[in-house]
Amino acid sequence: MKALEEKILAEGKVCPGDILKVGGFLNQRIDTDFIFQMGSEISRLFETARVTKILTVEASGIAIALAAAHYLKVPMVFAKKSTAKNLGDDVYKASVHSYTHGKDYEIAVNTDYISPEDRVLLIDDFLATGEAAEGLIEIVRQSGAEIAGFCAAIEKGYQGGGDSLRARGIRVESLAIIDEMIGENIRFRS
Amino acid sequence: MKALEEKILAEGKVCPGDILKVGGFLNQRIDTDFIFQMGSEISRLFETARVTKILTVEASGIAIALAAAHYLKVPMVFAKKSTAKNLGDDVYKASVHSYTHGKDYEIAVNTDYISPEDRVLLIDDFLATGEAAEGLIEIVRQSGAEIAGFCAAIEKGYQGGGDSLRARGIRVESLAIIDEMIGENIRFRS
Numbered sequence: 141m142k143a144l145e146e147k148i149l150a151e152g153k154v155c156p157g158d159i160l161k162v163g164g165f166l167n168q169r170i171d172t173d174f175i176f177q178m179g180s181e182i183s184r185l186f187e188t189a190r191v192t193k194i195l196t197v198e199a200s201g202i203a204i205a206l207a208a209a210h211y212l213k214v215p216m217v218f219a220k221k222s223t224a225k226n227l228g229d230d231v232y233k234a235s236v237h238s239y240t241h242g243k244d245y246e247i248a249v250n251t252d253y254i255s256p257e258d259r260v261l262l263i264d265d266f267l268a269t270g271e272a273a274e275g276l277i278e279i280v281r282q283s284g285a286e287i288a289g290f291c292a293a294i295e296k297g298y299q300g301g302g303d304s305l306r307a308r309g310i311r312v313e314s315l316a317i318i319d320e321m322i323g324e325n326i327r328f329r330s
Numbered sequence: 331m332k333a334l335e336e337k338i339l340a341e342g343k344v345c346p347g348d349i350l351k352v353g354g355f356l357n358q359r360i361d362t363d364f365i366f367q368m369g370s371e372i373s374r375l376f377e378t379a380r381v382t383k384i385l386t387v388e389a390s391g392i393a394i395a396l397a398a399a400h401y402l403k404v405p406m407v408f409a410k411k412s413t414a415k416n417l418g419d420d421v422y423k424a425s426v427h428s429y430t431h432g433k434d435y436e437i438a439v440n441t442d443y444i445s446p447e448d449r450v451l452l453i454d455d456f457l458a459t460g461e462a463a464e465g466l467i468e469i470v471r472q473s474g475a476e477i478a479g480f481c482a483a484i485e486k487g488y489q490g491g492g493d494s495l496r497a498r499g500i501r502v503e504s505l506a507i508i509d510e511m512i513g514e515n516i517r518f519r520s
Contacts, residue, residue: 199388
């Protein structure tokens with residue numbers, strides 16, 4: 141998605157520790173019009189994939205997942221990052237390692253919210269090593285549903301998580317794929 | 331909002347510990363069509379309030395805040411619940427007590443994302459004792475912006491947080507106000 145690549149170059153900031161800050165439009169301050177443009181593009185990419193549900197993980201995935209759900213006209217579910225008191229006992233869960241926060245955490249979805257009949261589109265703001273993606277895939281596996289694909293707004297292609305999923309036959313579409321990020325220089329996959 | 335009251339009665343579950351579970355449509359599985367109906371209603375309520383920005387707190391507030399932002403055509407910002415590595419040093423922050431999780435936590439917003447010129451509409455899924463609302467108000471106070479109002483999807487009126495904000499002159503609109511919740515019986519404010 142050319143408009144996203146341009147927005148990353150114009151508004152993103154590369155910071156020490158291989159961090160790309162896009163909090164100005166994607167994951168703390170949301171550029172509302174732009175996130176719906178991204179949602180519309182995701183809908184276009186997966187319009188024939190018979191998606192019945194979108195699954196993401198709190199918190200940064202929720203906005204883009206909801207925008208896509210709006211255009212695909214399906215419900216959206218977000219996995220919670222810890223077993224909160226009001227989540228209930230009957231949950232699908234998986235363990236995820238976060239490089240950003242430097243720790244492991246658990247993600248969980250109430251078993252009522254995904255059924256074996258679902259075809260689930262996984263969405264997240266970032267795809268890097270693929271740890272969060274693996275957690276979401278594990279949750280769908282437990283539910284017995286099918287995976288329609290995975291879509292990230294921004295894939296750090298050089299970290300290999302996306303290509304590893306593709307090699308296993310999962311359809312991965314990312315709206316922008318970064319193949320190199322050195323200093324301030326960002327090179328997108330063409 | 332009559333449709334929300336009916337949805338709470340049809341799909342909500344009252345659980346021990348004064349918990350109203352609405353995870354089936356509002357805060358884990360999102361009923362996409364319905365959340366946009368709620369967003370449209372919030373937009374109608376605040377259409378003349380000169381809102382320039384919506385502020386909520388992760389994670390359950392994000393979906394309804396984004397739906398409202400879509401109709402009000404303004405950016406949406408969500409406060410993060412802990413100071414993550416990629417949040418930056420320059421943040422507005424406030425301490426919040428969570429009754430659901432039984433602990434205090436910090437919420438933070440990058441100072442770039444709210445400016446003194448903003449008129450901020452605060453949105454959350456629930457308003458009960460008003461602890462999270464106070465945290466958001468404190469963040470707006472630090473930014474120098476004005477508060478256009480507070481809107482919750484569901485207000486537990488009997489816990490007093492909403493009326494306390496109203497008594498201080500803050501415009502509070504909740505899409506459904508519960509004045510009594512005893513056993514399975516829910517009585518809405520008329």
